[in-house]
Amino acid sequence: MKQPGAALGCGFLFGIGLWLSGMANPEKVLGFLDVAGDWDASLLLVMGGAVAVTLAGFRIYKSKFQLPARKDIDFPLVAGSALFGAGWGIAGYCPGPAITSLATLSAESMVFVAAMLAGGLLHRALWRSRRE
C-alpha cells in the first residue's frame, strides 16, 4: 500500500459526504426507498453526484490499477444484493452510514454494526464449511 495515511483522509471526506448528503440519516434514506409514501428523491442526486465524479475520475486512474475484472452475473451477486437491499430497506442503514453513525453513540447504530459484522462472519463461516 503506497499511502496508507491517505486512507484516513479518504474515509474522513467520504464520511463528511455521507452526513452532508443525508445518507447518514436513516429516516431520509427510508423516505427515498418508500416510493409509495411521501417520496424524497434527494438520494438519487447523491448517487448521481457521486457517480458523475467517479465516472470522470476513474477514467484517469483506472488503467493504472488492477480493478475487479469479473463480468459474469451469477447467483451470489443477485441473491446477495437482494439480501443487502432488504436489510437496507428495513432499517435505512447501509454500511458507510452505519459506521459513521457510531459517532453518535446511538443504540441502533451500535446494534446495526454489530449485527452487520456478525452477518459478514456468518457468510464467511458458511462459505468455508461448504468448501471443506
Next chain:
Amino acid sequence: MHDFTPIPALAGGALIGLASVWLLAANGRIAGVSGILHGLFSPPDTKWRALFLSGLLLAGLAWQAAGMPSPSRAGFPLGWVAAAGLLVGFGTRMGGGCTSGHGVCGLGRLSARSLVAVIVFMAAGMIAAYVMRHVLGIAS
C-alpha cells in the same frame, strides 16, 4: 414531495465521489465500505482498511463537534435493526459490495455486475421499505 434537499445531496454525493477517486489514485483501492469492513478480518492489508474506517468515524465525530444537524431516531425497534444488520452484513459479503462499492465505484467504472447489483438492491430496498411501512406499519 417534501424534505427534498437537492443541493446538499449533490454536494455530499460529489464529496463521496471525490473520496472514492482519491482512494483509487492514492492506494489503487476501490472505496467499497462493506468490502473494507469485511476485509478487516482478512490479513494482511488491514492497516489501510482500519484507517479508512477510522476516517469515517472521525467524520461523524467532527460533524457533531461542529454542531451540524445529526438527526437521531428514537423508538425504532432494535430487533428489526439487528435483523437488518445481519442481512446487510451477509448480503454485502455474498454480493461483493454495497451502495459504495457497487454503486458509487462500480457504476463509475461502468461495471455490468455492479449495475445489476444496484438495480437489485434498490428494488429490494424499495420492497422492504414498503412492507415495513405500509404492510407491517413499522414507521420510522
